[in-house]
Amino acid sequence: FQIASVWDGQWHVYRMHAKNSSIPGVSADAAWQVWVDGVKRVDVARVVDNSTGIWDIDLGANMNQGPAVAGMHVWWGQVKVWNVNPRW
Numbered sequence: 001f002q003i004a005s006v007w008d009g010q011w012h013v014y015r016m017h018a019k020n021s022s023i024p025g026v027s028a029d030a031a032w033q034v035w036v037d038g039v040k041r042v043d044v045a046r047v048v049d050n051s052t053g054i055w056d057i058d059l060g061a062n063m064n065q066g067p068a069v070a071g072m073h074v075w076w077g078q079v080k081v082w083n084v085n086p087r088w
Contacts, residue, residue: 011077012037015088021049035088057081 006012015035021027030049034042059076 006036017085018054020051020053021047024052025050 013036017031017033019029019031021030025048028046028048030047030051031045032042033040033044059079
């Protein structure tokens with residue numbers, strides 16, 4: 001997956017799933033998945049996570065990852081957040 005492929009001036013759909021360990025620091029049942037335009041690009045599962053929750057979502061944080069040109073812009077469309085499995 002080339003990150004430049006999403007800097008093409010088109011809209012893209014990102015879907016993310018994050019799950020903390022059921023027993024922080026002990027249970028190997030944490031997970032993180034990311035889909036871009038319907039294709040799973042990240043799939044990390046069965047790991048131990050020390051977090052006790054997901055405290056925030058920083059949309060647009062660390063935005064210095066696009067092409068090296070002046071005037072980089074990001075437009076957000078619809079944003080939805082679930083605290084249960086949306087059954088994608």
